[in-house]
Each structure stands twice: as C-alpha cells, then as structure tokens.
Amino acid sequence: MHTKRSSSSVLVITNWRDLAHPDAGGAELLCDELARGFGRNGWDVVFLTAAVEGAPTTEGRDGYTIIRRGGRYTVYPWALAWILVHRRAVRAAVDSENGIPFFSPLVLPRRTPVLLLLHHVHQDQFAQYFSPLAAAVGRVLERTGSRLVYRHRTVVAISPSTRSGARRRLGLRGDIVVVPPGCNAVVNPPAGPRPRSVKPRLVCVGRLVPHKRTGLVIGAMARLAERIPDLELHLVGDGPERVLLHQQVRQLQLEDRVVLHGALDDADRDALMATAWMTVNASEREGWGLSVVEANALGVPVLAYRRPGLRDSIRHGATGWLIDDDADLADEIARALGQLADPEFAEMVGERARQWVSRFTWEAMTDGMLDVLLAEEGRLAHLPGERRIPTDLATVVTVPKELLGADTQPVFRGTDRVRMEDGGLVVLLRGADTQTARLALRRAGFTPAVIDHPSVRVSVARPADHVSPEGVEGWSLGNDHWREDTLAG
Numbered sequence: 001m002h003t004k005r006s007s008s009s010v011l012v013i014t015n016w017r018d019l020a021h022p023d024a025g026g027a028e029l030l031c032d033e034l035a036r037g038f039g040r041n042g043w044d045v046v047f048l049t050a051a052v053e054g055a056p057t058t059e060g061r062d063g064y065t066i067i068r069r070g071g072r073y074t075v076y077p078w079a080l081a082w083i084l085v086h087r088r089a090v091r092a093a094v095d096s097e098n099g100i101p102f103f104s105p106l107v108l109p110r111r112t113p114v115l116l117l118l119h120h121v122h123q124d125q126f127a128q129y130f131s132p133l134a135a136a137v138g139r140v141l142e143r144t145g146s147r148l149v150y151r152h153r154t155v156v157a158i159s160p161s162t163r164s165g166a167r168r169r170l171g172l173r174g175d176i177v178v179v180p181p182g183c184n185a186v187v188n189p190p191a192g193p194r195p196r197s198v199k200p201r202l203v204c205v206g207r208l209v210p211h212k213r214t215g216l217v218i219g220a221m222a223r224l225a226e227r228i229p230d231l232e233l234h235l236v237g238d239g240p241e242r243v244l245l246h247q248q249v250r251q252l253q254l255e256d257r258v259v260l261h262g263a264l265d266d267a268d269r270d271a272l273m274a275t276a277w278m279t280v281n282a283s284e285r286e287g288w289g290l291s292v293v294e295a296n297a298l299g300v301p302v303l304a305y306r307r308p309g310l311r312d313s314i315r316h317g318a319t320g321w322l323i324d325d326d327a328d329l330a331d332e333i334a335r336a337l338g339q340l341a342d343p344e345f346a347e348m349v350g351e352r353a354r355q356w357v358s359r360f361t362w363e364a365m366t367d368g369m370l371d372v373l374l375a376e377e378g379r380l381a382h383l384p385g386e387r388r389i390p391t392d393l394a395t396v397v398t399v400p401k402e403l404l405g406a407d408t409q410p411v412f413r414g415t416d417r418v419r420m421e422d423g424g425l426v427v428l429l430r431g432a433d434t435q436t437a438r439l440a441l442r443r444a445g446f447t448p449a450v451i452d453h454p455s456v457r458v459s460v461a462r463p464a465d466h467v468s469p470e471g472v473e474g475w476s477l478g479n480d481h482w483r484e485d486t487l488a489g
Contacts, residue, residue, distance in 0.1 A: 009091030011043045014079050014102040018047060018066055020055040023239075025207055026290040027119050030158070030181050030365075031096050032062075037366025039063030048082055048102075050075040076102055083107050092373055094156075099126065100141050103149045111383060113376040115369070116146070116155045116172075120287030120309060121165035128210050147171045154376045156369060159288045160463035161308035167392065176392065177372050177415060177430065178466035180312075181288055182362030185270060185297035194274050194299045194350060199230040200337050203276035203300070205269060205291045206283070208239030213282040215241075215248055216329055220280075222252040223330040228337065231257065234272060238263045274298045277340050278320070280333060281310060289313035296320075296357040299350030303336050312467055319353040359419075359468055371414035394461035395437040396469045400424040403450050410444035417469060428469040434458050 015031045017024050035045045045064035050071055051057065059066045070078035083090060084107040092113040095102045099122040105114050122142055126135035152174040157163035158181055166172045202221075206212050214235060221233050235245070235258070242260065249258045264272070273279070279295045279302050286292075286309030292302045293313055302320035304310040305327075316322040323332045340346045401424040410425070412418055417428040429437050437458050441451045450456065461469065 009044065010086065010089050011038055011045050012083060012090055012093040012104070013038075013045060013047045013096065014083075014093070014104065015047070015049050015096035016072070016075055016098050016100075018049040018052070018068070020052045020066075020068075021050070022052075023207070026181070026288070027096060027098055029290070030119075031117075033182060033362040034094070034366060034369060035064040036062045037362060038370070041366070041370060048075075048079040076100060080104065080107055087112075092377065094369070094373075097142070097146070098122075099138055101146050101149070103145065105149050105151075105153060111380045113373055113380055114150070114153050115373060115376065116150050116153060118155055118157050118162050118166055118287075120159075120162050120285060121169050123169055125211055125285070143170050147173070150174065154372060154379075156372055159309050159312040160466050161312050162287050163392075163466065164463070165308065175431075177368075179365055179368035179372065180360055180467050181290060181293075182365045183290070183293045183297050183357060183360050184266065184362075185294050185357075196277065196346070197232070197275045199232060200228055200277050200341070201232045201234065201275060202278060202280055202333070203234045203236065203273050203295075204279055204281070205236045205273060205294070206281070207237050208235075208241040208245060210241060211284045212239075212241075213284060214245055216282040217280050218245060218248050218252065218254065218258060220330040220333055221254055221258055224334060225254070225257070227330075227334055231337070233258045234276075235260045236262075236264050236269050236272065270294070270298060273300055276300045277346070278303060278336060280304070280329075282329065283307065283310065286310050286313075292320075293357045293360055296353035299354050301336075301340070301349045301353055303332060312464070315352075315356055319349075319356045368417075375413070375415050391431050393431065393433055394466065395429045395432045395434055396457075396459050396461045396465050397427045397429060397437055397441060398424060398457045399427075399446070399450065400455045403453055403456065408445075410441075410446060412440070412444050416440075419469070426469050428461060428465055434460065 013031055013035050015027060017028050019028050019032050021028065031047065035047050039045050040063060047064055047066045049066065049068055051068045055068060057068050069075065079102050083093065083104050087108055090108060090112060093104045093108060094115045094117050095104050096117045098119060101116060108114060123139055126138040130138060147170060150172065154174050155166055155172055155176045156179050157166055157176055158179065160178055163176045163178050166176055204214065204217060208214055217233065224231055246260060249255060273295055279300055281289065281292060281302060281304035285307050289310050292304065292310065295302055296319050302314055304314055304320065304322060306322040306324055311322055314320045314322055321332065321336055340349065404425060412427060415430055419426045429440050432440055438451050
C-alpha cells in the first residue's frame with residue numbers, strides 16, 4: 001500500500017492518443033487508468049497527447065489533466081517542447097511507446113526519473129502500415145533511438161513477451177520490469193449465471209486492422225458451415241479493414257452466420273461477450289491481450305495462436321487454448337466447441353478463467369508502476385555512485401502457511417511481488433538468484449530455521465512468474481479434463 005502524497009511537482013504521461021481519439025485502444029485505456037491511479041495517490045498528473053477533432057485542447061478528467069496538441073507525428077516534437085518548457089516542475093515522466101518513443105530524457109535532467117512504458121515491439125509491424133522509407137525510419141527510431149536515449153533507464157513491459165522483445169530486438173540495457181495491465185470486468189464482474197447462448201457462438205472483440213487477422217476467423221467460419229450448421233460469429237470493433245471484411249463475408253455467403261457490429265459501448269460489448277461459447281484471437285502479436293483478459297473475466301475461454309503477448313495472458317489448458325502457426329484454425333475451433341458443448345465442462349473452464357484474471361486489477365497495475373517509479377527515483381538519487389548491474393534473473397520463493405507465525409510481517413523491496421495464498425506466502429524476487437534469495441528472506445525478517453526449512457521452495461522464475469508467480473499449491477487443475485493433451489486434442 002502507498003501513502004497518498006501531496007506534491008506541487010508534476011508526473012507527465014505521454015501517449016500519442018487518449019480515449020477521446022476514434023482509434024483509441026488498449027494502450028489508451030491503460031494510460032487513462034494509470035493517470036487516474038497516480039492521481040488518487042496524490043500526484044499532479046499531466047497527460048500529453050495528440051489533438052482530437054471536437055475535443056478540448058485542455059481538459060480535466062478523473063483527477064488528471066489532458067493537454068492535446070499536434071497530430072499523428074507532430075505530437076512527438078510538441079510534447080518534447082512542452083516538457084522542456086516545464087522541466088523544472090516535472091518530477092517524473094512515463095513515456096508510453098506505440099512504435100515511436102517520446103524521448104523525454106533528451107529534455108529532462110539526468111536525475112529526473114523517466115520510465116519507458118513498452119506495450120509491444122513494433123519492428124515487424126511498421127511495414128504493414130507505412131511506406132518502405134517510413135517503415136525503415138520507424139524501425140530505427142524504435143530500436144536505435146530507444147537504445148541511445150533511454151540507455152540505462154528502467155523499462156516497464158506489460159508482458160514477459162514484450163520484456164523479451166525489448167531485450168533481444170531493441171537491445172535495451174536497463175532494468176525491465178513486467179507490470180501487467182488491469183481489467184475493468186474484473187472490478188465489476190457480472191452478477192448471476194452467465195447467459196451463454198443456446199447455439200454455439202463465437203464473439204471476437206478488437207480493432208479491425210491488418211495485424212489482428214480477423215479475416216482468418218471469417219475464413220474458418222466458411223469451412224465450418226457444414227460441420228457446425230448453427231455456429232454464429234459476432235465481430236465487435238471498428239477500423240480500416242471493416243469494408244474488406246464485409247466484402248469477405250458477402251463473397252463467402254456468410255451473411256446469416258457472421259455479424260459485424262462495429263464499435264459498441266462497454267456494457268453492450270460485455271453483454272454480448274457473456275453469451276459466447278468462446279472467443280478466437282488470430283492476431284499476429286499483442287503486447288498483452290486485453291480482449292483476452294476481458295473475455296476471461298466474463299467466464300469465456302479463448303483460442304489463440306501461440307504468439308507474443310497471447311502466450312502470456314492465456315493459460316493453455318486452463319483458461320483456453322494456444323495453437324501453433326501451422327494448425328488448422330477451423331479444426332481447432334471445432335475441437336474446442338465440441339468440448340464446450342458439455343455444460344459442466346464449459347462451466348469449469350469459465351470458472352478457471354475468472355480465477356486467473358481476478359488478480360489483474362488497475363489498482364495492482366498502478367501500485368506496480370508506482371513501486372518501479374519510486375525505486376528509479378531512489379536509484380537516480382545515488383548517481384554517480386550507483387553500482388547496479390541490471391539482470392533479468394528472478395526467483396520465486398514460497399513459504400508454507402504453517403511456517404508463518406501470527407506476528408510474521410516480512411518487509412521486501414517495493415519492486416518485489418508479494419502475494420498471500422491459502423497455502424502460504426509467495427514472493428517474486430527480481431534480480432535475485434537462489435543464493436541471494438535466501439539473503440533477501442533474512443533481510444525481510446525470516447529466521448534461519450524458516451529459511452532452511454525443507455518445505456520452503458526457492459526456484460528460478462519462469463517468464464510466466466513475472467505475470468503471476470506460481471504459488472505453494474501451484475496452478476492446480478484438479479481434474480483430468482484439464483490435462484493439456486486432452487484440451488489440445
């Protein structure tokens with residue numbers, strides 16, 4: 001928990017769009033929730049973003065201030081100019097990168113904390129939207145520009161896949177901390193039993209853009225027409241591919257089976273998703289997969305390709321299915337629907353999905369970001385004597401409940417992740433190997449008798465543990481139905 005603080009200094013969040021933009025998506029929702037969360041913690045938050053037709057240039061919203069200037073490309077130099085002019089009032093900055101960073105370290109003092117918020121790596125995506133020259137410039141700005149400007153600054157990645165891409169493809173050298181986004185449906189779960197449709201139904205939510213590959217799902221529907229005659233597909237979202245997808249539906253004569261709803265408000269979208277047997281995500285890549293988590297929060301399982309981001313937000317064999325690139329999408333959909341035809345099995349899948357995503361709240365994301373920001377502020381205060389050597393190694397420690405005394409109150413670093421489960425205490429120690437993990441337990445207040453007890457488990461963290469460390473009881477499926485070979489067919 002963080003004590004609310006009053007400060008005349010400013011936290012700047014930069015993002016190329018905000019929720020008022022017609023093309024707003026998951027990154028904009030995340031930045032809005034982050035701005036509101038920091039505002040609740042006593043920060044004076046200014047959100048710098050591009051101008052939107054019909055929206056005011058300056059607007060107060062839910063405890064923070066939005067300033068809109070510039071266009072799709074000019075928002076970047078404009079935001080830098082604003083930060084330069086106000087640099088003495090800026091206490092910290094969060095640069096949200098959607099392909100091109102804002103490069104605020106160029107105009108802020110060295111000791112001012114700047115976090116690079118990375119949604120996903122765009123190196124392969126530029127060519128889908130820009131000319132060869134513009135795509136080449138984008139790749140250089142994202143890769144070489146980020147590496148030079150952010151140097152040893154701390155990066156916040158929203159998933160282990162993004163963390164891996166930042167290190168391997170962008171060559172970022174500073175600490176990279178995983179802080180997954182929250183989900184509105186987790187905060188406001190629907191009441192009563194889920195109104196699943198009588199007929200098999202797929203509901204897919206997302207922007208209609210090339211890298212989402214929605215056409216693959218429509219193509220699979222054509223192949224399933226005879227095998228599952230009453231199958232329906234409902235697409236929710238808008239974007240530049242909507243006209244092409246309408247044409248595809250007509251060409252395949254699927255007008256009575258596929259419905260393109262366009263954009264729906266949150267309530268109508270969730271009400272429709274709640275009726276789905278499952279959702280399908282054919283995207284080439286995601287930073288995390290917000291639509292996946294939102295579906296799971298409603299008890300709807302997900303079938304998706306095993307791609308960056310999606311392999312982090314989906315627990316294969318528990319909350320849905322991950323399939324390989326060479327898998328036949330129609331066959332995989334048919335197989336999953338065949339299993340979900342059993343109401344008892346479908347209810348079990350839905351409950352596992354709800355359990356999995358219940359940990360992903362916006363409050364938890366804000367707390368995680370605040371922990372990282374305060375740690376970065378402390379690190380920069382010790383320059384040039386700071387001797388940190390960034391490492392991606394982390395350790396998961398589990399202490400069974402029976403070893404925890406009634407007065408046990410261990411104290412860990414703010415950037416470590418601590419969770420109490422029914423079986424005991426689970427801690428993700430970032431930047432620690434199995435040996436230094438035991439030293440960390442001693443500093444936290446545990447006695448040698450507890451630390452050396454054979455039931456205390458210390459293990460090297462896996463990528464999934466950076467999202468949610470596996471606890472004392474593990475991700476127990478508790479039923480033979482949940483064996484991966486059964487679900488994967």
